[in-house]
Amino acid sequence: MTQQPALNLSHLQWRAPEFLLAFGSLSTPQLAMEYFSLSPFFDKTSNNAQLRMQMMFSRGGMEGVDEEAELRRFVGLEFVIAHSTPPDLFIIHKRNRTSPTESTVLGAFYILNGNVYQAPTLFEVLNERILTSLHALSTSLNSLTSLKPHWTPSKLYKWDIKPPPQVSTALAAAANGEPAAEDTAMREDDAADGVEQEKGAVEAPVKEEDEEKERPGEAFNPLLFRALQDVARTMEQPQVAGA
Numbered sequence: 001m002t003q004q005p006a007l008n009l010s011h012l013q014w015r016a017p018e019f020l021l022a023f024g025s026l027s028t029p030q031l032a033m034e035y036f037s038l039s040p041f042f043d044k045t046s047n048n049a050q051l052r053m054q055m056m057f058s059r060g061g062m063e064g065v066d067e068e069a070e071l072r073r074f075v076g077l078e079f080v081i082a083h084s085t086p087p088d089l090f091i092i093h094k095r096n097r098t099s100p101t102e103s104t105v106l107g108a109f110y111i112l113n114g115n116v117y118q119a120p121t122l123f124e125v126l127n128e129r130i131l132t133s134l135h136a137l138s139t140s141l142n143s144l145t146s147l148k149p150h151w152t153p154s155k156l157y158k159w160d161i162k163p164p165p166q167v168s169t170a171l172a173a174a175a176n177g178e179p180a181a182e183d184t185a186m187r188e189d190d191a192a193d194g195v196e197q198e199k200g201a202v203e204a205p206v207k208e209e210d211e212e213k214e215r216p217g218e219a220f221n222p223l224l225f226r227a228l229q230d231v232a233r234t235m236e237q238p239q240v241a242g243a
Contacts, residue, residue: 014039014116025087032090039116047074072100
């Protein structure tokens with residue numbers, strides 16, 4: 001009888017909110033195994049299911065039973081918690097037991113914050129990484145092939161290296177903490193404008209003083225006007241006497 005291949009449920013995420021509401025967080029490995037037994041990742045034909053059925057009729061449940069120790073009496077498929085960090089993380093191994101001391105790991109599952117997942121195998125991880133790398137290389141080679149220059153007898157295959165754009169230069173300067181050329185030019189212009197404004201502010205008072213110096217005095221001076229009147233009177237009196 002040929003053994004059917006195991007289903008790949010790595011795309012599936014399972015969660016039972018009603019169980020978590022009833023029992024709270026998964027505080028113990030035993031409670032985590034009870035939670036896992038309700039998921040589609042659990043095999044109903046495993047030794048765990050048989051042990052639960054036996055304990056249900058003999059002791060009324062799995063409370064107080066060392067499940068891992070009891071499973072050593074069986075031979076076949078079993079689920080065992082290999083690592084636990086209550087209440088957040090539980091790692092469950094799917095094993096094939098051949099004797100009380102020998103077992104082979106067939107797969108792994110984990111419970112993370114109440115969500116049950118199937119852990120990928122090493123083959124699946126390497127396969128996905130290699131496929132991703134090959135896809136990136138294939139895309140790069142296709143882009144280079146589309147931009148490949150034509151062959152000529154004199155130059156053969158010659159790639160034209162274009163200078164980097166100014167945007168990339170500015171970004172590189174910003175990444176290195178150096179000011180860009182445009183920023184430097186703007187700063188120099190601002191400095192020149194500031195110097196010119198200072199010169200204008202210094203020259204402005206000088207011009208005002210020159211204007212005050214060049215400005216003529218008042219056109220009407222009372223003292224000078226009276227003095228001129230007296231002089232005019234003294235000059236007119238002898239003429240009247242001679243007449």
